[in-house]
Each structure stands twice: as structure tokens, then as C-alpha cells.
Amino acid sequence: MIFDLTEEQLAVKEAARDFAQKVLKPGVIERDTHMTYPKEEVRQMAELGFLGMMASPEYGGGGMDTLSYVLAMEEISKVDSSCSVIMSVNNSLVCWGLETYGNAEQKQQYLHKLATGEWIGAFCLSEPEAGSDATSQRTTAVDMGDYYLLNGTKNWITNGGTSKVHLVMAQTHPEKGHHGINALIVETDWPGVSVGKKKTSWVSAVPIRIPSCITM
Ligand SMILES: Cc1cc2nc3c(=O)[nH]c(=O)nc-3n(C[C@H](O)[C@H](O)[C@H](O)COP(=O)(O)OP(=O)(O)OC[C@H]3O[C@@H](n4cnc5c(N)ncnc54)[C@H](O)[C@@H]3O)c2cc1C
Incomplete structure (x- = not known):
């Protein structure tokens, strides 16, 4: 069995680490101290595709495997646990649930907006x-x-x-x-x-x- 990460998985991990270090790290203590919702940071996560990583491209998602998603989550969690919880709920609990159990009409109406981060x-x-x-x-x-x-x-x-x-x-x-x-x-x-x-x-x-x- 090969346990090495693929090139794509490594690229996702690197992109998430880069984002976490450059964008999340500078203000994380202040946001935590003042209990500020990371609105601008979440907007950037959406732009980078972190809010619908496993959702189908058909619905605006990244179509990625679970491991890529977990690698990105790890990098973001290391720096800003609030952002990682926001990200995990949108990806795993909402988009995944909707795509797996929702009907065509529900997916059409909601999934694209959620997977692209237009809606949280x-x-x-x-x-x-x-x-x-x-x-x-x-x-x-x-x-x-x-x-x-x-x-x-x-x-x-x-x-x-x-x-x-x-x-x-x-x-x-x-x-x-x-x-x-x-x-x-x-x-x-x-x-x-x-x-x-x-x-x-x-x-x-x-x-x-x-x-x-x-x-x-
Ligand atoms: C950061 C954060 C984000 C969250 N986000 C969401 C969300 O988006 N949506 C949502 O629905 N919920 C959310 N939750 C709620 C979370 O799922 C609950 O906090 C969790 O299910 C535990 O429930 P509780 O806090 O009422 O603790 P309790 O169930 O009251 O448990 C208290 C303590 O008792 C222990 N305990 C409970 N039952 C037993 C048992 N039978 N035997 C031995 N020990 C036991 C527990 O381990 C724990 O230590 C979130 C919680 C946190 C902290």
C-alpha cells in the first residue's frame, strides 16, 4: 500500500498552510480576544475554495477527496480553530449532507451557493x-x-x-x-x-x- 500524498494533495496542504500563515495568523489573537467573527477571512476562504472542497464541481465545489480536505483543515486548525470549525461545518455537515441526502431541487437551490461560500x-x-x-x-x-x-x-x-x-x-x-x-x-x-x-x-x-x- 502506498501512503504517500499525491501531488494534488501536497499542493492543497501547501495552499492551506500558506493561507493560514499569511492571512489567518496575523489577527487570530485579536479576533479571539474580542470574539470577532472572521468575516473577511471567511470570504477569502470561500474565494480559495476551502468552503466546498468535497462538493461536486457541478455544484461549484472542488470535487476533492476527503484526505485533501483533512490536510487543509489541519493547516487551518493549527492557526485558527474558529476558522477551521466554520470551514468544517460548511463542508462536512452542510454541503455533504445536502449533496448526499438532498433531492435535485434542493441541491440546485442551495448547494451551489453553499459550496462556493456565497452563503454560509x-x-x-x-x-x-x-x-x-x-x-x-x-x-x-x-x-x-x-x-x-x-x-x-x-x-x-x-x-x-x-x-x-x-x-x-x-x-x-x-x-x-x-x-x-x-x-x-x-x-x-x-x-x-x-x-x-x-x-x-x-x-x-x-x-x-x-x-x-x-x-x-
Ligand atoms: C465549538 C463548538 C461548536 C459547536 N457547533 C455545533 C454545531 O454547529 N451544531 C450543533 O448542533 N452543535 C454544536 N456544538 C454542540 C456540541 O455538539 C455539543 O456541545 C456536544 O454534543 C456536547 O453536548 P453538551 O455541551 O451539552 O455536553 P453534555 O452532553 O452535557 O456533556 C457534558 C460532559 O458529560 C460527558 N457525558 C455526557 N454523556 C455521558 C455519558 N453517557 N457517559 C459519560 N459521560 C458523559 C461528556 O463527555 C462531557 O464531558 C458545538 C460545540 C462546540 C463546543
């Missing part, structure tokens, strides 16, 4: 009473025929204050326990969605109407 995505699973034991989450999504009525509160949501799209885990079939949890696509601008204070993040204070549901 969030993955909403954790709740105040559901962390490690995520399956005990209480958010519900009731099928109302042509839409879902979603009701619940999520916290610890990376990108929660900046994302345009959220993949929200909710009980669509409570009688099935953890097998009854599905993912719903929620846009931040939809009526009923509100974002709480930093550290607590995403909230749906009143039931919101959701047209999309993807099975995960």
Missing part, C-alpha cells in the same frame, strides 16, 4: 437539553400537508449568527424515537426564525413553516 450554512442538532445524547432532542416538525410546522430551540450552533441556511434536525415521527429524526432546510430570513445571543445561537421562538425536508 449551519447544522442545528444540539439543544439545551440534548448535547452528547443528541437523539433526545425535542424540536418537532409536523407534516401539515404542503409544509412542515417546525418548533424548537437549538444552541451551540456554529455559523448560527451568519448563516443563510440551516439544516435543522427535528422529530418528524416522534413515535419512531431516534429513527424519526429528519433534517429540514431553513433559511434565516423566513418568518418565525430568530437568532439568539452569541453562545446560545439559533432559536425558533414561534412555529415556522418549512417547505423542505431531507431524510438523513
Whole structure:
């Protein structure tokens, strides 16, 4: 078995290291100290293709293998863990989930914007009473025929204050326990969605109407 990195993987690693050292390192302590969201740095990550590395080129992604993605993550994590979490959520939790489980219409509508970093995505699973034991989450999504009525509160949501799209885990079939949890696509601008204070993040204070549901 050959464990050497390919030329492409080495080039990705080098590009990520270069970016981390030149762009992220100079301001990282100040951003951490003041809890500043790295808006400009995230914009540059998008420009360099770091926000949709494994997504298909058809949807504006890099079409890269998992190892290339991990190598880039390592280099960015060494310098700025906030940027690496933002990057990992968009790549692994949002773009991958959408591409793997979403239907053609959902991919067409959301994936290109997310994979290119034009929009940032969030993955909403954790709740105040559901962390490690995520399956005990209480958010519900009731099928109302042509839409879902979603009701619940999520916290610890990376990108929660900046994302345009959220993949929200909710009980669509409570009688099935953890097998009854599905993912719903929620846009931040939809009526009923509100974002709480930093550290607590995403909230749906009143039931919101959701047209999309993807099975995960
Ligand atoms: C930086 C950061 C980013 C995050 N981003 C997201 C995000 O984007 N989306 C999202 O949905 N969530 C996110 N989370 C939430 C994260 O997934 C939860 O924090 C995690 O699941 C743990 O839950 P908790 O914090 O409630 O801790 P708890 O579940 O309350 O655990 C507290 C402690 O108890 C221990 N423990 C728990 N259960 C057991 C057990 N059965 N046996 C022994 N020990 C146990 C744990 O190991 C831990 O040490 C993020 C968290 C952080 C810190």
C-alpha cells in the first residue's frame, strides 16, 4: 500500500498552510480576544475554495477527496480553530449532507451557493437539553400537508449568527424515537426564525413553516 500524498494533495496542504500563515495568523489573537467573527477571512476562504472542497464541481465545489480536505483543515486548525470549525461545518455537515441526502431541487437551490461560500450554512442538532445524547432532542416538525410546522430551540450552533441556511434536525415521527429524526432546510430570513445571543445561537421562538425536508 502506498501512503504517500499525491501531488494534488501536497499542493492543497501547501495552499492551506500558506493561507493560514499569511492571512489567518496575523489577527487570530485579536479576533479571539474580542470574539470577532472572521468575516473577511471567511470570504477569502470561500474565494480559495476551502468552503466546498468535497462538493461536486457541478455544484461549484472542488470535487476533492476527503484526505485533501483533512490536510487543509489541519493547516487551518493549527492557526485558527474558529476558522477551521466554520470551514468544517460548511463542508462536512452542510454541503455533504445536502449533496448526499438532498433531492435535485434542493441541491440546485442551495448547494451551489453553499459550496462556493456565497452563503454560509449551519447544522442545528444540539439543544439545551440534548448535547452528547443528541437523539433526545425535542424540536418537532409536523407534516401539515404542503409544509412542515417546525418548533424548537437549538444552541451551540456554529455559523448560527451568519448563516443563510440551516439544516435543522427535528422529530418528524416522534413515535419512531431516534429513527424519526429528519433534517429540514431553513433559511434565516423566513418568518418565525430568530437568532439568539452569541453562545446560545439559533432559536425558533414561534412555529415556522418549512417547505423542505431531507431524510438523513
Ligand atoms: C465549538 C463548538 C461548536 C459547536 N457547533 C455545533 C454545531 O454547529 N451544531 C450543533 O448542533 N452543535 C454544536 N456544538 C454542540 C456540541 O455538539 C455539543 O456541545 C456536544 O454534543 C456536547 O453536548 P453538551 O455541551 O451539552 O455536553 P453534555 O452532553 O452535557 O456533556 C457534558 C460532559 O458529560 C460527558 N457525558 C455526557 N454523556 C455521558 C455519558 N453517557 N457517559 C459519560 N459521560 C458523559 C461528556 O463527555 C462531557 O464531558 C458545538 C460545540 C462546540 C463546543
